[in-house]
Structures are given as C-alpha cells and as structure tokens.
Amino acid sequence: MISHGHATRSTFTLSRNGDTGNFGAQEDYAIGIGWRIGPGGLFDLSRQRAARARLSSARIGTEKIRDEISRQIVDAFTRLQSQADQINRLGCRR
Numbered sequence: 001m002i003s004h005g006h007a008t009r010s011t012f013t014l015s016r017n018g019d020t021g022n023f024g025a026q027e028d029y030a031i032g033i034g035w036r037i038g039p040g041g042l043f044d045l046s047r048q049r050a051a052r053a054r055l056s057s058a059r060i061g062t063e064k065i066r067d068e069i070s071r072q073i074v075d076a077f078t079r080l081q082s083q084a085d086q087i088n089r090l091g092c093r094r
Contacts, residue, residue, distance in 0.1 A: 035042055
C-alpha cells in the first residue's frame, strides 16, 4: 500500500550555516507491507493445493480445446480433398 501525503506550500529549515532557508514544497510517502500466516495466508497448504488443482484443470481444458480444433481442421481438410476428387472425376467424364 502506498499513501501520498499532501504537498506543503513551503518548509523552512535551519541550514548548515545557521540561516533559515526555503527549500520549497515537499511530499511525504509511506509504503507498508502486510501478510497473514495460517488459513487464508502464507503456508495455507489447502489453498495452495486448491490453486494447483484449478490450474491443472484449466490446462486440461486448454488441451481438450486444442485437440477439438485439430480434429476439426483434419475433418475439414479430408472433406475438401474428397470434394476436390469428386470435381476432378466429374471433369474427366466430360
């Protein structure tokens, strides 16, 4: 999580030689990291297994779709060759 503070109009600070200086607008940022250990968090083995099972299922589904597409392409090509042979035979009879 990143939070952004509001810019101040000017900031007066003491410089090295003791003078005050105007160093212009400044912005503040904060970054925080959090995690949970246990159920629903890190090292939740049942959640990890469930995620792996969903990934495996998705991969199997993808393979099934690829196989179906390949089958349709082979069927269409076979049908096209058969029709081309029929046309060639009809052309030879005339």
